[in-house]
Amino acid sequence: MKGRKSLRFHGLSYHLPLVVSLLVVLLVGLLGAAFAPLVLQRTVTSMMIAVVLAVGLYIFSGNSGILSFGHMSFMAVGAYVTSWLTIPANLKALFFSFPGPLDFLYTLNVPPWAGLLAGVFIAAVVGLVTGSILMRLSDIEASIATLSLLLIVNVVASNWQGVTQGQRTMVGVPQVVEIGNSMVCAILAILIAYLYQRSRSGQRLRASREDENAAAVLGVRVSLERLVAFTISAGVVGAGGVLYAHFSSGFSPNHFFLQRTFLIVAMVIVGGRHSLPGVVTGVFVITIVAEVLRKVEEGVVLFGVSINAPTGMGDVALGLFLLAVLVWRPEGIIGPAEIRWPSRNKGAAREVETN
Amino acid sequence: MRFVQYVLDALSLGSTFALAALGIALVFSLMRLINFAHGEIIVASAYALWYLRSEWELHWFLATIGTVSVGIAVALIMERLAFRPLRHAGPTMLLASSFAVSVTVQNFLILSIGDDFRSVASPSFITGTVTWGSLRLPKVSILALVVSVLFMTGLALFLRRTRLGQQMLASAEDFDMARLLGVRANGVIAAAFAISGLLAAVLALILVAQQGLIHIRMGLPPLLIAFVATVIGGIGSLPGAVAGGLILGGVVTALQVALPIGLLPFRDAFTYSIVIVILLVKPEGLFGSRTRESRV
Numbered sequence: 280m281k282g283r284k285s286l287r288f289h290g291l292s293y294h295l296p297l298v299v300s301l302l303v304v305l306l307v308g309l310l311g312a313a314f315a316p317l318v319l320q321r322t323v324t325s326m327m328i329a330v331v332l333a334v335g336l337y338i339f340s341g342n343s344g345i346l347s348f349g350h351m352s353f354m355a356v357g358a359y360v361t362s363w364l365t366i367p368a369n370l371k372a373l374f375f376s377f378p379g380p381l382d383f384l385y386t387l388n389v390p391p392w393a394g395l396l397a398g399v400f401i402a403a404v405v406g407l408v409t410g411s412i413l414m415r416l417s418d419i420e421a422s423i424a425t426l427s428l429l430l431i432v433n434v435v436a437s438n439w440q441g442v443t444q445g446q447r448t449m450v451g452v453p454q455v456v457e458i459g460n461s462m463v464c465a466i467l468a469i470l471i472a473y474l475y476q477r478s479r480s481g482q483r484l485r486a487s488r489e490d491e492n493a494a495a496v497l498g499v500r501v502s503l504e505r506l507v508a509f510t511i512s513a514g515v516v517g518a519g520g521v522l523y524a525h526f527s528s529g530f531s532p533n534h535f536f537l538q539r540t541f542l543i544v545a546m547v548i549v550g551g552r553h554s555l556p557g558v559v560t561g562v563f564v565i566t567i568v569a570e571v572l573r574k575v576e577e578g579v580v581l582f583g584v585s586i587n588a589p590t591g592m593g594d595v596a597l598g599l600f601l602l603a604v605l606v607w608r609p610e611g612i613i614g615p616a617e618i619r620w621p622s623r624n625k626g627a628a629r630e631v632e633t634n
Numbered sequence: 635m636r637f638v639q640y641v642l643d644a645l646s647l648g649s650t651f652a653l654a655a656l657g658i659a660l661v662f663s664l665m666r667l668i669n670f671a672h673g674e675i676i677v678a679s680a681y682a683l684w685y686l687r688s689e690w691e692l693h694w695f696l697a698t699i700g701t702v703s704v705g706i707a708v709a710l711i712m713e714r715l716a717f718r719p720l721r722h723a724g725p726t727m728l729l730a731s732s733f734a735v736s737v738t739v740q741n742f743l744i745l746s747i748g749d750d751f752r753s754v755a756s757p758s759f760i761t762g763t764v765t766w767g768s769l770r771l772p773k774v775s776i777l778a779l780v781v782s783v784l785f786m787t788g789l790a791l792f793l794r795r796t797r798l799g800q801q802m803l804a805s806a807e808d809f810d811m812a813r814l815l816g817v818r819a820n821g822v823i824a825a826a827f828a829i830s831g832l833l834a835a836v837l838a839l840i841l842v843a844q845q846g847l848i849h850i851r852m853g854l855p856p857l858l859i860a861f862v863a864t865v866i867g868g869i870g871s872l873p874g875a876v877a878g879g880l881i882l883g884g885v886v887t888a889l890q891v892a893l894p895i896g897l898l899p900f901r902d903a904f905t906y907s908i909v910i911v912i913l914l915v916k917p918e919g920l921f922g923s924r925t926r927e928s929r930v
Contacts, residue, residue, distance in 0.1 A: 344726070345726070413910070416913055416914075419726065420869070420917055424910050424913050427907070430903075431907060434903040435900060438899035538737075541733055544733065545734070548727075548730055591741050595742050595745060598734045598741065599738055602734045605723070605734065606720060
């Protein structure tokens with residue numbers, strides 16, 4: 280896929296996908312921190328968290344070509360792990376009844392950054408374990424299996440009263456996430472995604488995405504590479520869950536279920552699911568669209584006409600928006616190829632068209 | 635005797651699962667589309683039933699016909715507006731687009747109807763239970779079993795005995811070849827959607843008769859069960875979908891009986907784990923063929 284010229288030239292142009300993604304995140308983050316009013320600051324922060332989640336999903340789905348509907352399970356893992364670790368001890372005794380081996384959690388109390396590390400680690404471990412089963416599948420079967428994973432995690436989280444508080448809202452997690460630290464996490468997630476896709480494993484996986492059989496014949500152990508990507512992406516999505524726990528004033532299992540899955544999958548698809556800047560673009564486009572729609576739902580005055588759409592209109596429009604993108608730009612707004620300088624783009628574009 | 639009771643329970647449950655799975659499998663066999671929005675057809679039909687029965691106070695027979703028409707219409711509209719333009723997308727993108735259709739329709743329904751519970755009174759001849767010795771069966775379960783078997787037989791006859799049915803089977807086997815031989819793609823796919831809409835509406839009737847309640851999210855549990863059932867049977871295989879539904883009925887009944895009280899809330903987690911196990915042992919499902927796998 281990569282032109283020989285760009286392989287030799289390791290300058291700015293080679294790393295353009297990374298540079299563009301980082302610039303967009305930095306620009307929005309810094310502008311938001313400097314100028315945005317308080318409400319908008321929260322929107323920017325949740326946008327950064329969405330970048331972490333979407334980039335996390337992209338590490339697996341974008342590189343492997345298998346759309347996962349199960350990644351919000353890892354978001355849940357991250358969120359719950361950090362709550363077990365960071366909720367103040369006096370509240371913990373009130374909320375939880377841990378089973379024997381987890382007794383130590385009652386007294387343990389760590390700062391949020393340690394919760395982040397633990398959340399990422401546990402989510403990656405869960406990804407490794409579940410992935411070693413799921414990654415033996417391909418295509419649509421794998422997508423359905425990841426959906427089953429989401430369902431299983433949701434059933435467990437909704438019913439394991441003593442440990443997850445079941446359907447009740449989890450409160451008491453220290454609220455420390457704002458634009459600054461969430462932006463740092465978003466940048467880290469993008470860096471990890473970029474390093475992975477440029478790594479040997481990432482390149483092999485992308486080869487298998489284009490043609491699984493051809494890659495296998497050339498010696499790529501497809502399921503192994505998928506497992507590597509699945510584990511890394513589980514860890515990154517877990518980080519998104521940790522951030523979410525320290526950002527939202529409370530959460531319950533339904534925050535990590537189909538609705539969130541739809542939103543994050545939409546972000547990945549709308550921008551262009553096979554490229555990193557595409558995913559980042561998708562996050563921003565969807566966030567802006569959703570925000571505008573919410574404003575319209577609240578009521579706005581445009582050219583002297585007061586528009587007040589009924590509540591729920593936003594979700595309908597969001598679904599239609601995704602459908603429109605799928606119909607008219609199936610490869611997303613950015614398209615299938617990684618961003619290049621325009622002059623170098625022609626060959627790549629033609630190659631894609633003929634595919 | 636208790637065992638017979640379990641078998642009857644499992645059959646009644648499994649036949650409704652099979653009905654749900656058939657609707658998914660039929661569309662998949664032709665289009666490689668796993669239709670997430672199938673649940674929304676169920677919900678829309680259920681609301682139509684509520685409207686016809688509780689608002690217009692129609693006779694149950696007319697209301698049934700109305701409900702089924704709505705189910706078919708919704709499925710056909712979905713096909714025409716959303717899935718026809720996407721016909722050449724890959725299975726993954728089709729799945730994502732059906733996800734989008736599902737969210738859109740669901741929120742549209744919330745917007746226009748609301749998300750509160752509605753109740754529909756069942757006609758008196760399906761309330762109550764039949765006792766026979768120590769066996770007890772709710773009349774609704776018997777109805778579900780009979781209706782499901784009727785529709786499955788009807789579908790089988792339709793596919794084997796009619797021209798359109800034969801064309802659908804041929805297209806499921808090899809779409810390009812079928813088109814070369816003169817099968818109209820739009821026709822067979824629309825027919826598949828119409829039948830899946832019909833099955834969804836029948837399932838909605840059964841569900842409302844069983845639960846007496848209608849809710850905007852009532853389509854999700856049967857949809858998820860249907861996914862599991864189609865995967866167990868082999869995605870796209872119609873006998874497989876029926877078998878998968880019946881097996882799941884058995885599994886759910888067995889888990890309900892066998893699980894200790896403490897684990898009972900986690901029953902569905904066990905049910906969904908079965909999909910993963912089946913996929914690992916036989917990725918093509920029990921009745922699936924390996925022909926979809928390209929040869930190296």
